[in-house]
Amino acid sequence: MATLEVRGLSAGYGRAQVLFSVDLDARDGEVVALLGRNGAGKSTTLKAIMGLVPPVSGTVNFDGRSLAGLEPYEIARLGLGYVPEDRRIFTDLTVTENLEVGRRPPRRAALAWTEDRLFALFPALAGLRERRGARMSGGEQQMLCIARTLAGNPSAILLDEPSEGLAPLIVESVARAILEVKRAGVTILLAEQSRHFTDRVADRAYVLEKGMIRQA
Numbered sequence: 001m002a003t004l005e006v007r008g009l010s011a012g013y014g015r016a017q018v019l020f021s022v023d024l025d026a027r028d029g030e031v032v033a034l035l036g037r038n039g040a041g042k043s044t045t046l047k048a049i050m051g052l053v054p055p056v057s058g059t060v061n062f063d064g065r066s067l068a069g070l071e072p073y074e075i076a077r078l079g080l081g082y083v084p085e086d087r088r089i090f091t092d093l094t095v096t097e098n099l100e101v102g103r104r105p106p107r108r109a110a111l112a113w114t115e116d117r118l119f120a121l122f123p124a125l126a127g128l129r130e131r132r133g134a135r136m137s138g139g140e141q142q143m144l145c146i147a148r149t150l151a152g153n154p155s156a157i158l159l160d161e162p163s164e165g166l167a168p169l170i171v172e173s174v175a176r177a178i179l180e181v182k183r184a185g186v187t188i189l190l191a192e193q194s195r196h197f198t199d200r201v202a203d204r205a206y207v208l209e210k211g212m213i214r215q216a
Helices: 042-051 072-077 096-102 115-122 139-149 166-183 197-200
Strands: 004-013 016-026 031-035 056-060 080-083 157-158 189-190 204-209 212-213
Touching: 016 042, 016 056, 016 212, 031 166, 042 056, 042 080, 042 157, 042 189, 080 139, 080 166, 080 197, 096 115, 096 139, 115 139, 115 157, 115 166, 139 157, 139 166, 139 204, 157 166, 166 189, 166 197, 166 204, 189 197
Parallel strands: 031 189, 031 204, 080 157, 157 189
Antiparallel strands: 004 016, 004 056, 204 212
């Protein structure tokens, strides 16, 4: 059974429909990329899966359970994490405090993302434990956003544009972290514009164009 199964998903904002009958799957321990240009509907797809944008039609199942009608926090409690593209960290909190905000109890038969394990995943954050988010670079904020989501011990995560606007060295650090998270057994659905980045980390990819899957 697929960890994440999306069938016929259509969604939008008010009268503006953005997604048109999107089908995709992400299986256990797999990194799946959703490729597309700006405005293709990648972020809307992740938001619709996470319950942040109400679907017009279609179904989303996670570990065999329908997510229909669930609030985003309820979906998160089921083990589906979400890393938004705009790096919504708490800028007035320190790195350690941001991680504590995201903390959830370990899940049965799943790797527990302790603080030590998160700092091993992102060594650049280890020396910034007491630094407030507002004083961090964009790359550091991106790493913290991913780490905070992992602190919730999810079994799968939705990762929106993780390489956007980052320096090449930071992009490489994020790529290595994604591969390490995959090795830990976490399923990842990754929305990206960069084919070079997705070739580096993804097992396979869907191409989204004007709200429709054009290639799988």
